[in-house]
Amino acid sequence: MPSRDFFKNVGRTFSRKSAGTDVPPPAAEGLKFIPGAEPTSRLDPWWWLVVAVILLVTLLMIFQPDPYWHIFLFVRDGLVITIELTVISFVFIIILGLIGGLGRIAKNPVIHFISSLYVEIIRGIPLLVQLIWWYFAAPAVIQSFGEWVHWDALATYHSNPIVLAVVGLVICYGAYMAEIFRAGIESIHKGQGEAARSLGMSYMQSMVFVILPQAIRVVLPPVGNEFIMLIKDTSLVSVVAVADLTRRGREFMAAHFNPIEVWTLIALLYLVLTLVSARVIAWLERRRKY
Amino acid sequence: MSEPIIHIENVHKYFGRVHALRGINLDVHVGEVVVILGPSGSGKSTLLRCINNLEVYNSGKIVVDGILLKTAQNINAVRREVGMVFQSFNLFAHLTALENLTLAQRKVRKRPRQEAEKNARDLLAKVGISDKATCYPSQLSGGQQQRVAIARALAMNPKIMLFDEPTSALDPEMIKEVLDVMLALAREGMTMLVVSHEMGFARAAASRCIFMDEGQIVEEGPPDKLLSSPTQERTKLFISKVLQL
Numbered sequence: 432m433p434s435r436d437f438f439k440n441v442g443r444t445f446s447r448k449s450a451g452t453d454v455p456p457p458a459a460e461g462l463k464f465i466p467g468a469e470p471t472s473r474l475d476p477w478w479w480l481v482v483a484v485i486l487l488v489t490l491l492m493i494f495q496p497d498p499y500w501h502i503f504l505f506v507r508d509g510l511v512i513t514i515e516l517t518v519i520s521f522v523f524i525i526i527l528g529l530i531g532g533l534g535r536i537a538k539n540p541v542i543h544f545i546s547s548l549y550v551e552i553i554r555g556i557p558l559l560v561q562l563i564w565w566y567f568a569a570p571a572v573i574q575s576f577g578e579w580v581h582w583d584a585l586a587t588y589h590s591n592p593i594v595l596a597v598v599g600l601v602i603c604y605g606a607y608m609a610e611i612f613r614a615g616i617e618s619i620h621k622g623q624g625e626a627a628r629s630l631g632m633s634y635m636q637s638m639v640f641v642i643l644p645q646a647i648r649v650v651l652p653p654v655g656n657e658f659i660m661l662i663k664d665t666s667l668v669s670v671v672a673v674a675d676l677t678r679r680g681r682e683f684m685a686a687h688f689n690p691i692e693v694w695t696l697i698a699l700l701y702l703v704l705t706l707v708s709a710r711v712i713a714w715l716e717r718r719r720k721y
Numbered sequence: 722m723s724e725p726i727i728h729i730e731n732v733h734k735y736f737g738r739v740h741a742l743r744g745i746n747l748d749v750h751v752g753e754v755v756v757i758l759g760p761s762g763s764g765k766s767t768l769l770r771c772i773n774n775l776e777v778y779n780s781g782k783i784v785v786d787g788i789l790l791k792t793a794q795n796i797n798a799v800r801r802e803v804g805m806v807f808q809s810f811n812l813f814a815h816l817t818a819l820e821n822l823t824l825a826q827r828k829v830r831k832r833p834r835q836e837a838e839k840n841a842r843d844l845l846a847k848v849g850i851s852d853k854a855t856c857y858p859s860q861l862s863g864g865q866q867q868r869v870a871i872a873r874a875l876a877m878n879p880k881i882m883l884f885d886e887p888t889s890a891l892d893p894e895m896i897k898e899v900l901d902v903m904l905a906l907a908r909e910g911m912t913m914l915v916v917s918h919e920m921g922f923a924r925a926a927a928s929r930c931i932f933m934d935e936g937q938i939v940e941e942g943p944p945d946k947l948l949s950s951p952t953q954e955r956t957k958l959f960i961s962k963v964l965q966l
């Protein structure tokens with residue numbers, strides 16, 4: 432059955448455009464073909480690339496401390512911000528995506544309409560524009576709303592760039608995640624839900640104990656893909672006053688005028704984050720037991 | 722005769738323009754085994770699925786164990802009394818055989834883990850696959866999966882069991898092991914509705930056979946009579962075709 436791998440690869444390459452369609456189609460009758468259950472070697476050969484890049488960064492910092500070690504010391508708080516931003520946003524993205532995905536398959540027309548509208552609108556606006564909107568426009572909207580309802584706490588609202596960046600990332604990525612979850616849930620053979628219902632389980636019980644545990648396995652590759660894209664897309668928040676890795680790099684370059692070294696190191700640091708994540712995700716995918 | 726445990730009165734069911742059930746009347750009493758025959762698309766599955774509310778009928782009346790389905794406050798209460806076995810097994814793919822049997826016992830019947838597991842092991846032994854308790858469905862043959870599926874339904878202590886073509890997805894050599902389990906169940910006095918074209922099973926276990934065509938019950942009677950000397954032309958034609966297989 433080559434189609435599964437085909438879909439998986441399409442998902443990896445074009446995830447932005449095809450989010451939601453990059454989940455493999457439901458297996459015919461039960462799950463006779465188990466992707467990933469075929470025997471795999473224990474050691475993931477791509478770890479060598481991770482090791483090579485980390486080694487390169489280390490060697491640069493040891494043998495060329497000026498400027499590489501100095502750059503690293505300067506940008507490391509930005510590196511922490513980038514990691515925090517990614518992890519915190521991702522937790523909320525999963526929650527929002529789950530709610531949105533369940534909304535998209537809901538029979539209730541109001542819930543279905545609201546979640547579909549959310550997905551359609553958000554997917555139509557560039558992430559950078561959304562981040563800028565949250566940073567520059569949202570505080571003003573909140574303040575005028577506060578004045579209108581005479582609520583001082585809102586009227587005197589002062590924006591926190593990190594919070595607004597998280598909000599922007601979560602709302603944008605949540606829409607793509609909703610589509611991934613929707614497709615994942617729909618890919619589970621409908622007989623699974625019927626069997627659960629026929630045993631007397633409620634809709635929620637069959638979702639929580641039968642459908643979602645199986646859907647998680649299906650959505651793991653595209654969800655992992657989103658995580659890696661999120662790491663990279665957090666660099667956009669450097670435009671809205673968040674001192675992440677990219678912004679700290681720009682600050683260092685402005686003071687020392689050495690773009691080649693700065694941006695090479697920044698690129699390598701992002702590469703370490705994404706390569707390590709990719710290996711962890713690949714490991715999670717291989718760990719499944721049924 | 723006592724009150725029927727299933728009472729179906731003039732039931733109609735539409736799927737959009739498709740009129741899948743056209744005025745079905747059927748009473749099933751406790752301990753009866755009713756085998757339903759009929760060509761593909763005649764509404765057999767739809768009838769079974771209406772009985773445990775996987776489909777909602779459009780008009781008429783279905784009463785299961787004294788509960789009128791249309792007004793059933795808690796549909797899940799009805800489903801607990803009615804076990805269903807599907808053509809495609811539908812075992813929970815992410816759970817072992819044992820976990821397949823314990824999940825609903827614990828979440829729906831609220832049995833403690835120990836009790837649910839003991840019950841599950843007893844049932845797996847009964848259907849003859851104790852040694853596969855820790856296997857996942859993908860590690861079992863079709864016949865083994867279907868026996869686990871039967872045990873899973875029985876674990877809820879249903880009063881009625883519905884079987885929708887339980888052997889038609891199986892390789893020939895596995896059909897018998899499933900039919901034997903069903904036969905044993907019938908002999909114990911379980912009330913059963915079975916959609917199946919296994920003539921041997923019908924003759925051995927059925928108290929009544931029903932022939933359906935185009936959403937209607939065309940003919941019904943004891944298995945010997947219906948299978949050997951049907952009165953309706955459509956039944957004769959169908960049975961001669963099935964027997965040729």
Ligand SMILES: Nc1ncnc2c1ncn2[C@@H]1O[C@H](COP(=O)(O)OP(=O)(O)O)[C@@H](O)[C@H]1O
Pocket residue numbers: 736739741759760761762763764765766767768
């Ligand atoms: N979910 C559905 N949506 C639309 N039509 C359906 C659905 N289920 C069954 N039907 C139609 O209802 C009729 C009866 O189907 P079914 O009960 O599955 O027949 P059988 O089990 O006897 O083969 C068929 O014409 C079928 O196409």
Ligand SMILES: [Mg+2]
Pocket residue numbers: 765766767885886
């Ligand atoms: Mg059918």
